[in-house]
Amino acid sequence: MDDNTMLDNEGSPDVREQALIEPVSIDDLEAVDLNAITADVRRLDRHVLVDLFRSELMTTLENADPVRERVLRLTANLVGLHLRVEAEGDPFGVQWQSATRRTALPHDFSGDQSEVLATYAPRILHPTLRARFADIAYETGVRRAGRTAIEAYCEIVHRLADGTAEHQFPDIGTRAMDCVKPLERCFMINSRIAKRFTYVEPMEETLRLAFRYAIEERAFFPLAQIGRRVLHTKVIPADEVAGAVADLAGNALPEDYQLAVKECWTLAAEAFSQAGDVDGSRDASINAIEQTLAMADTVSQSSAKAHWVKEALREFRGLGDAKDRVTKLRRRLRELQDQAMDEVHGIEMPLDGIAEVRDRTYEQFNALGLSDALRDIAGFSAPDDVGALKSAVLQQARDFPLSNLFASSYADSEGREIARGPSLDFADEPTEAWYKEHGIRHLEIVRRFRVHGNIEPARRSVVERFSINEQHMLPIVQLSGLIPAGHHHIFSIGFARLWQGDYVTAGHLLFPQVENSLRHLLKLHGHDSSKIEEDGIEGDRSLSVLLTTFRRQLEAILGEKLVWEMDSLLNFRPGPALRNELAHGKMHWNRFFSDEAIMACWLIYLLVILPIRPHWETHVAPALRSMSSSSQI
Template identity: 35%
Template sequence: MSLDESAEPQAGDAEILVTVENFESIDLDAALDGVDTVEGYTIFSPLFQAATDADARGEHGTGYAYRLLATLAGFCFRVQDPATIFGPMVQNSVVRTTTASDVSTEQNQVLAKVAHSLSHPALRARVADVVWYNDRKQWRMAEVAVEAYCEVIEKRLSGVYRNSYLEEDWVDQHLLDFIERALHILAGTGKRSRIPARVKACVHELYSRAKGHSHFVSFIRIARLAQSYDLTTWETIAEDAERLASSLDDDAYPMAVKGLWDLAADAQGKRNNLEAQRRCKDASIEQTLRMRDQVHSPMAKASWTLDVIGELRAIGGHRDRIKALRLELVELQDQALDELACFIVPMDLSEERKGTVELFEGLTLPDIFYQLAAWWRPVPIADLRATALRSRDEFLFSSMSNSYIDRKGRVSASSPSDGHASEEPDEEWFKAQWLRELDLRRHIAVASAIEPALRTTTQRFPIEERHFPPIVAASPFVPQGHAEVFALGFARLFQGDYCSAAFLLIPQLENSIRYVMTNAGKESSKIKPDLLEEDRSLSGLLQNMRPEMDEVFGADLVNEIELLFHHKGGPNLRHQLAHGKLTIGDCYHHSAIYGCWLIYWLTCKPLLRNWKQHIAPLIEAAAH
């Protein structure tokens, strides 16, 4: 789909066939007069302006040709993403500009006829590349694109063209994009082992220029690229990378220098020179420590220290150094706690609480027990996914990775970034977004509905465990022999003793899930290698029997259970309690209250359909 004609930037109409005659009517040299850059986005504007001028003169065919060339030049060039080499110039959740796949077959054939005649090599390379990208039978266009990419590199290195941002003679990433794409095309046409001399010369010149000018980031990339196409050897890379890394002074950016030592270590490893590989890895770790020394935040220092420990463990043989670093890590993590701060978002839920109180003040006890379970439904995963994607488009920080710090200042969990903005994010990214969304929903639910309902109930009725046997005895969620534990836990929940409720109810969840699944014909145990059988834990169920759990409980509810009781980035109630980490304060947090209430909901939900006929009379009798 193309961006609407009224939107900016307007880059042409994919439905209009631009003919060979239209292209013959343009004056490309005049349109690009004074343009001495080769990046596509710098060519877009003058071409688009030429199209506008042609339209003003009434030369619409010429305007179409200029506009199509501008569109092709404006594609995002994603060389390191083989699935989508050419991306749209503008894209959001509603519309996007044209991309290579929008070029029709007929238009592609026209472009194949005119590509070789385009005077500017960067534009010629782009047009020929798009033609071959859309039609792999156009092997001549592949040759034109490769030759044009080489011409661009040669003229950039000789000073005919310049970088659009940098004045220095840098081997920048744009040049490396051009040569990498040329090599990709050769590989795609079956010429990986027969690379032309001109391409080899460009690779070697880029390698030599990056090494000679200490452009270490570019050197790392061109070195790995050259080796992957057998245009240099690991021995050469090892020597050059180590020599370059050793020649840099202490002011050099340590993360880039680390990349050089890592490259040298990889190269030495390929040569099976283990002693040299270890030496290079040790030098790489020293650059990580330099990164640590350049930051002031204890939290950042702790992060770099943790990275160093991991690198030393991977090498092996550094037990004493790791021991010393771990002591430093504990101290830094303790200092990092001073950097953490709370912030408050005012939220007025007085009207919602008032409505809950008014509702529960007029209900009988059986109706209270019913209403406390009947009002809720799990949030659909589709709604959570849509909200997460909308937040990604609207808020920058939603797309970034996250780290979760425990009360000791340690990184206890992390979530990934969303990757490429045009792709579907990783499932773990979605879960990180859902955690925030569901945490807010839980807070509102506890503050506006659950706590006011519990408090109002205990003000009207002396709630004790004797009120709950009718529920727990009939519920298919409560295994035999556990009814009294559930009843006592629910009584403590209503009484406001959330600590007792949490320690009574949360441990019951896992066993009850297994009980329900077994009764539904889904065997939840496992046979170990020694032929002994044991029940699966909650994590084992979620990992190995997720489809069966979704079938029995519903995918939306299983998602809620995972993110509340199991997921490391969330409250993780089941594990926190099982390992003795749940404090008295944690028990009174809205997540724990919500977790206890959710177990109440799971217990009552199967009974709601026949509540008035079978459950309510028994509760009424127990209340007297």
């Protein structure tokens, strides 16, 4: 259950728009002494208030006190709201919602109720509860409540800094991070109720206090956030900020987290720059980059070390005038990437049942004639349903969430990082790039089965009985609308080599033809895929552009499944990107015999076969029959 009490809303078409809280009056609030309930609460986090008021509400329900019940239910819902300072336009958004139930929202308390909250808020002694009453009243249109909320948030910071508040987590030594959220909310409210560059009291004093507190506690991360507010408001001179922060970062202990120290050096660089000290700013920036480089010593794998060296290299390039450091880091990066390749080992995974599938496919095609075999093998390269594939990978991500919390990294044969896959935020719909990346990984075993359990046994069964050459392919390619004039013999030779198992030649001939064939297909359906440059020169769009700009048109012609499969095999990165790898001469010999390369070749064969399958018996089979004896067809 969420921190908010979940609210019923049976039969409403729009859960967000229905008022769900029973109104509470000033008289009701005065009848229930909230200060007495919170008198012994020294913690300032909202969670302790949620537990407290829920417990009080349960007791009240047993005693049948309707006034007290209304007040406690209102208060429990108010403190249950989760403040999100990173979402300025919707700081108290809904946390959970179904078709008929959801958690509370600020507008549930709008109208007369918000006036009651604004009026009663100054009487509340506990600063977190007072801030919540006033803030919700402010969010629902009572402007005067904004000052009350700011004062309450500032009191929270003061109590955290002077130690009068109890720890939510006693094992954590510093509470400086807890000062950040109330301060940020103060600035959010202040920007709407005060004039520009003026601040409601006691914001400036509180900001100075929080800055000193973060320095004393050596709280690097919160100091960086608070320090930027200090620089923006200029409540402390920039040179003073720079000196204090640089002194703290310069005296960091060996056990201090390097990226936290880096944040302080970055803040110091900004402060020096604001103070007009160019040399000081550059020195601080270099020290910040050194912390990035120091992260390489905290990890053991060469690939992880290479990541941090590359990050430092990128930052030195951005800083400029650091040619010697860049040269040394490039040399170290290459050494680490080379070492990383020695740390990569394959993992054997036995595929249960593939031997039975292979034998069954071989026997099935051994009973077919040449014509039927040439047609039926294309079925093994038919792509999976995209919707079902997306559902499968999303469910897998939910079953194993830890593997999707971080972005993935892809390296080439030299250990260089060539692509990154996005991480997954379960609160949002995954991106199309995430679906493609994980779909490709999900299909690795599927493609292994199809290549070695279906395609290769079927191909061997046929070529053991028939000597297939380009002449057998001509009746197929000449009838297909996918192939433009002048390209038929290229496809026929490519398909002949494909049947012969020469995937190197087949890949070189077929992969580059896909782009032009798609342009031809679009043209046949009335879509002009050419482009005109600013100087009037005309040209053709690349495969990647065709699969993005003209994706809807291609899906209407070929279907979503085929377009998705083409994109995932030939173009998308992180993915095989076979067409691009071939075009740049980066595919080594063994790569042409990988499952992805073999599937891509047979996918092109399927694309050519599909339009003529309905006419196979009347147009293709007779032509094949004329080339062979009747017993071989």
